[in-house]
Amino acid sequence: MRVALVGVFAMMAAGGVRPQDNVAPGGDARVQAALAAIDKTEPATIAAQMRLCEVPAPPFGERARAMVVRDMLQAAGLKHVRLDREGNVIGERPGRSPRPNVVLAAHLDTVFPEGTDVKVTRNGAVLRGPGIGDNCRGLAVLAAVAGALDAAAVETDGSLTFVATVGEEGRGDLRGAKALVAETLKGRIDYFVALDGSGSSITNVGVGSRRYRIAFRGAGGHSYSNFGRASPVNALGRAISLIADIQVPGSPRTTFNVGRIGGGTAVNAIPEEAWMEVDLRSVDKAALAQLDRSVQQIVKQAVSTENARWKQNDAVTVTIEPVGDRPGGRTDESARIVQAALAASKTVGFAARLVENSTDANVPMQLGIPAISIGAGGTGTDAHSLAETFVTTNSARGTARALLLMVSLSRR
Numbered sequence: 382m383r384v385a386l387v388g389v390f391a392m393m394a395a396g397g398v399r400p401q402d403n404v405a406p407g408g409d410a411r412v413q414a415a416l417a418a419i420d421k422t423e424p425a426t427i428a429a430q431m432r433l434c435e436v437p438a439p440p441f442g443e444r445a446r447a448m449v450v451r452d453m454l455q456a457a458g459l460k461h462v463r464l465d466r467e468g469n470v471i472g473e474r475p476g477r478s479p480r481p482n483v484v485l486a487a488h489l490d491t492v493f494p495e496g497t498d499v500k501v502t503r504n505g506a507v508l509r510g511p512g513i514g515d516n517c518r519g520l521a522v523l524a525a526v527a528g529a530l531d532a533a534a535v536e537t538d539g540s541l542t543f544v545a546t547v548g549e550e551g552r553g554d555l556r557g558a559k560a561l562v563a564e565t566l567k568g569r570i571d572y573f574v575a576l577d578g579s580g581s582s583i584t585n586v587g588v589g590s591r592r593y594r595i596a597f598r599g600a601g602g603h604s605y606s607n608f609g610r611a612s613p614v615n616a617l618g619r620a621i622s623l624i625a626d627i628q629v630p631g632s633p634r635t636t637f638n639v640g641r642i643g644g645g646t647a648v649n650a651i652p653e654e655a656w657m658e659v660d661l662r663s664v665d666k667a668a669l670a671q672l673d674r675s676v677q678q679i680v681k682q683a684v685s686t687e688n689a690r691w692k693q694n695d696a697v698t699v700t701i702e703p704v705g706d707r708p709g710g711r712t713d714e715s716a717r718i719v720q721a722a723l724a725a726s727k728t729v730g731f732a733a734r735l736v737e738n739s740t741d742a743n744v745p746m747q748l749g750i751p752a753i754s755i756g757a758g759g760t761g762t763d764a765h766s767l768a769e770t771f772v773t774t775n776s777a778r779g780t781a782r783a784l785l786l787m788v789s790l791s792r793r
């Protein structure tokens with residue numbers, strides 16, 4: 382056992398963890414051998430992370446990257462590797478029994494549009510490229526965990542399912558995770574762990590959000606000769622002013638943002654159209670629903686006030702188009718999945734914090750399935766920007782933590 386522990390000791394040497402901390406979730410010699418394998422293969426994991434990142438995965442265009450991940454999961458010894466209807470990649474690692482079934486997921490997509498230069502550069506420990514941490518790191522670790530379990534022939538009580546999801550970012554609106562939970566693995570998920578981005582934090586609170594594009598329309602006309610017509614821009618202005626005054630609770634944290642506005646034709650024209658994009662968020666479902674109702678009511682009120690001001694019924698109309706609906710949820714700090722993640726963090730030398738976020742884990746959380754999202758190690762900066770970086774220092778810890786967590790949760 383001492384020999385097999387080399388990998389973990391190497392991590393401890395850097396992190397100052399006492400050897401006895403390692404006893405907790407690690408368990409048997411094969412798991413220790415898997416950890417040793419991770420330490421050895423981390424350079425290959427980093428190379429895979431870079432390679433994956435140079436395969437573009439714009440919103441709704443993840444297929445090419447999905448194919449690469451499919452091959453990686455196959456090479457890692459997973460069974461029944463396939464794509465589901467939504468485009469998620471699924472691979473299975475059967476245990477002694479089908480349950481508990483523990484899902485490890487990482488999203489394929491980036492926020493970057495088609496045509497973005499996805500070249501990755503490396504300068505020592507610093508990798509640079511759009512998506513290198515979020516979420517090429519998660520994808521590389523997904524495959525590395527499967528590979529290390531395979532290399533060490535680890536047997537688990539329950540089963541493990543590895544998934545690369547589509548549509549986590551922005552307008553993707555968690556479509557991959559939604560399809561996975563509602564269809565592909567319906568009723569077969571006992572624990573759900575998302576690997577998202579770099580670092581060591583653990584997300585146990587999923588921030589829910591609703592997003593709308595709200596468009597006001599009217600007849601428009603000449604600013605002088607048609608003066609007296611109701612104006613979509615006026616209605617928009619009235620609505621924004623009222624939204625700005627909404628009182629939201631600080632706890633549960635609830636927020637609103639009018640992120641973009643637009644419209645109009647010319648300085649001397651009554652506009653035909655004006656629009657805004659609104660983002661509403663809360664960690665609490667009821668608070669989010671309440672905020673949503675307030676905004677809907679305000680928009681209608683702004684239209685009727687504008688029309689009444691000019692004594693023109695129905696001159697300005699409005700459409701409210703939902704462009705995002707992410708469920709919120711929470712996995713209690715005392716839940717086994719959170720405690721297991723904290724224990725695994727400690728084992729590898731992470732001082733992990735519990736944080737709030739919006740990730741694939743939101744979807745199972747809302748259904749009451751124990752779910753968290755964890756960083757996949759290393760350190761990252763500037764996620765969602767072209768200047769995104771990932772620093773590889775001690776990154777094997779992220780891989781090791783994910784493996785320990787999967788093994789721990791698969792125990793009966």
Ligand SMILES: [Zn+2]
Pocket residue numbers: 488515516549577578
């Ligand atoms: Zn992400």
